Amino acid sequence: xxxxxxxxxxxxxxxxxxxxxxxxxxxxxxxxxxxxxxxxxxxxxxxxxxxxxxxxxxxxxxxxxxxxxxxxxxxxxxxxxxxxxxxxxxxxxxxxxxxxxxxxxxxxxxxxxxxxxxxxxxxxxxxxxxxxxxxxxxxxxxxxxxxxxxxxxxxxxxxxxxxxxxxxxxxxxxxxxxxxxxxxxxxxxxxxxxxxxxxxxxxxxxxxxxxxxxxxxxxxxxxxxxxxxxxxxxxxxxxxxxxxxxxxxxxxxxxxxxxxxxxxxxxxxxxxxxxxxxxxxxxx
Amino acid sequence: xxxxxxxxxxxxxxxxxxxxxxxxxxxxxxxxxxxxxxxxxxxxxxxxxxxxxxxxxxxxxxxxxxxxxxxxxxxxxxxxxxxxxxxxxxxxxxxxxxxxxxxxxxxxxxxxxxxxxxxxxxxxxxxxxxxxxxxxxxxxxxxxxxxxxxxxxxxxxxxxxxxxxxxxxxxxxxxxxxxxxxxxxxxxxxxxxxxxxxxxxxxxxxxxxxxxxxxxxxxxxxxxxxxxxxxxxxxxxxxxxxxxxxxxxxxxxxxxxxxxxxxxxxxxxxxxxxxxxxxxxxxx
DNA sequence: AACCAGATGTAACGAGAATTACAGAACTGA
DNA sequence: TCAGTTCTGTAATTCTCGTTACATCTGGTT
Numbered sequence: 001x002x003x004x005x006x007x008x009x010x011x012x013x014x015x016x017x018x019x020x021x022x023x024x025x026x027x028x029x030x031x032x033x034x035x036x037x038x039x040x041x042x043x044x045x046x047x048x049x050x051x052x053x054x055x056x057x058x059x060x061x062x063x064x065x066x067x068x069x070x071x072x073x074x075x076x077x078x079x080x081x082x083x084x085x086x087x088x089x090x091x092x093x094x095x096x097x098x099x100x101x102x103x104x105x106x107x108x109x110x111x112x113x114x115x116x117x118x119x120x121x122x123x124x125x126x127x128x129x130x131x132x133x134x135x136x137x138x139x140x141x142x143x144x145x146x147x148x149x150x151x152x153x154x155x156x157x158x159x160x161x162x163x164x165x166x167x168x169x170x171x172x173x174x175x176x177x178x179x180x181x182x183x184x185x186x187x188x189x190x191x192x193x194x195x196x197x198x199x200x201x202x203x204x205x206x207x208x209x210x211x212x213x214x215x216x217x218x219x220x221x222x223x224x225x226x227x228x229x230x231x232x233x234x235x236x237x238x239x240x241x242x243x244x245x246x247x248x249x250x251x252x253x254x255x256x257x258x259x260x261x262x263x264x265x266x267x268x269x270x271x272x273x274x275x276x277x278x279x280x281x282x283x284x
Numbered sequence: 285x286x287x288x289x290x291x292x293x294x295x296x297x298x299x300x301x302x303x304x305x306x307x308x309x310x311x312x313x314x315x316x317x318x319x320x321x322x323x324x325x326x327x328x329x330x331x332x333x334x335x336x337x338x339x340x341x342x343x344x345x346x347x348x349x350x351x352x353x354x355x356x357x358x359x360x361x362x363x364x365x366x367x368x369x370x371x372x373x374x375x376x377x378x379x380x381x382x383x384x385x386x387x388x389x390x391x392x393x394x395x396x397x398x399x400x401x402x403x404x405x406x407x408x409x410x411x412x413x414x415x416x417x418x419x420x421x422x423x424x425x426x427x428x429x430x431x432x433x434x435x436x437x438x439x440x441x442x443x444x445x446x447x448x449x450x451x452x453x454x455x456x457x458x459x460x461x462x463x464x465x466x467x468x469x470x471x472x473x474x475x476x477x478x479x480x481x482x483x484x485x486x487x488x489x490x491x492x493x494x495x496x497x498x499x500x501x502x503x504x505x506x507x508x509x510x511x512x513x514x515x516x517x518x519x520x521x522x523x524x525x526x527x528x529x530x531x532x533x534x535x536x537x538x539x540x541x542x543x544x545x546x547x548x549x550x551x552x553x554x555x556x557x558x559x560x561x562x563x564x565x566x567x568x
Numbered sequence: 569a570a571c572c573a574g575a576t577g578t579a580a581c582g583a584g585a586a587t588t589a590c591a592g593a594a595c596t597g598a
Numbered sequence: 599t600c601a602g603t604t605c606t607g608t609a610a611t612t613c614t615c616g617t618t619a620c621a622t623c624t625g626g627t628t
Binding site: 038039040051054063064066128 | 614615616617618
């Protein structure tokens with residue numbers, strides 16, 4: 001947007017005829033709502049005729065009054081997009097918790113995410129990011145029964161910004177084969193929350209024995225895999241539900257992804273462009 | 285002002301008929317600008333008829349559409365009067381943001397989750413829960429490139445507490461076949477955030493045409509699927525990263541799962557016990 | 569004093585809007 | 599599956615609004 005309507009108004013208002021200037025002033029005084037009424041209404045409140053309003057708008061360089069209003073709306077949406085919309089209170093609920101159980105859960109998740117990040121070691125995060133971002137490393141990801149979705153989620157996105165990333169099938173028979181070719185240049189990212197899965201522990205131990213760097217994303221009580229992992233990132237998972245929440249784990253994934261992307265931005269950007277082209281080519 | 289229009293919308297939206305609800309959602313998504321257009325324009329962008337918009341406004345208790353618009357304007361002026369006019373400062377952090385960028389992201393995710401739940405309609409959540417919990421319905425889930433992990437996540441867990449839940453393969457050829465057997469007893473839960481996937485829209489349209497109840501979990505700008513969906517649950521996805529965050533979507537999943545589990549607790553508990561036994565048997 | 573140009577309002581026009589009535593479609597519960 | 603009810607879009611109506619042409623007025627100039 002080259003210049004906002006207010007600026008235009010202030011600037012050229014001086015050269016306007018009296019009545020039109022009055023309109024401009026009203027507009028500035030009640031900006032921008034005054035301009036979202038009908039031209040007739042605006043004219044009435046200012047005490048001039050409708051055409052005067054229209055002429056003023058035309059003098060500003062707009063094709064029509066509708067044009068002018070559209071412009072105002074666009075400006076407003078741009079401004080409103082960020083600072084407004086703050087969620088109403090929300091904490092107040094209290095006894096209503098029963099009625100709106102889902103709200104309580106949402107609160108809990110938000111709190112979990114906060115606490116999770118407050119408890120993360122900045123250094124550890126950095127080191128994990130470096131391992132995942134280093135293209136000399138091959139990266140493998142896997143998760144448990146529920147958390148495997150996270151391994152998928154992260155691997156799909158990580159694949160976009162760098163090569164050598166794969167999601168391991170959680171069939172034990174499958175990853176046994178994969179393990180064969182792994183060595184100290186491999187990184188294995190495992191997701192494991194309670195109830196911890198024995199098969200994953202076996203995998204982690206075997207991998208560690210082969211000098212594979214094992215990274216673990218787990219709950220606050222730490223999966224036994226922590227014992228063989230090079231880095232551990234714990235998250236809060238408790239919510240008022242029968243189930244645990246993996247949302248904080250996902251937030252960690254997203255933080256890692258954001259960091260890796262940022263640290264390898266030049267490379268990633270180029271790669272993403274190439275991918276776009278490939279895809280576009282496939283469609284044509 | 286007793287109650288803002290947004291509140292009214294969120295509160296009563298759940299008891300609205302489908303098309304009117306769609307209007308309400310668009311209104312919430314682009315609040316309040318969407319309501320300052322002409323009713324006809326709004327109707328067009330939502331894909332319903334003008335009278336539907338007017339009926340929705342009437343249902344909210346307004347005398348006329350003009351009345352409604354006046355109210356919106358008044359609210360806006362009240363809000364705009366002081367605290368705005370300045371484009372978001374917020375950046376203040378500066379270099380510290382660089383060092384602990386992951387913390388900033390965590391904060392943003394937490395905030396997103398809060399706002400997401402604050403903006404959900406309790407009724408709509410309930411209705412979705414009922415649809416997903418009703419064992420007479422077959423339930424299908426699918427997501428887009430990134431969000432499909434969520435579809436997987438939720439389906440895996442939902443499978444545990446009730447039968448008839450499946451995750452659709454996101455290959456277009458695959459779900460085309462599945463669609464053949466769907467009818468009014470089926471529920472299709474779709475995840476779709478920007479950039480919205482054309483294939484999912486096709487799926488949703490075909491399904492809706494076959495009387496399948498389409499549920500949509502999307503971002504705050506609403507996937508075009510909203511036009512054919514029976515229920516829409518929007519989430520905040522913006523974080524300080526190149527990527528969008530799906531964490532709030534996951535929180536919604538978990539809220540839904542918690543509610544469905546609670547509402548069918550007797551059945552679910554029994555089923556889970558049976559599953560345990562089966563698994564123990566397999567191991568022995 | 570007469571004239572002229574820009575400014576302003578009045579009135580008529582036409583487009584598009586809100587509103588209403590109605591008929592067909594979809595949904596609900598037996 | 600079928601009746602009764604609720605939704606929803608179509609189409610006709612009415613009204614308001616933006617737009618335009620024109621007449622009046624004002625102030626400054628010859």
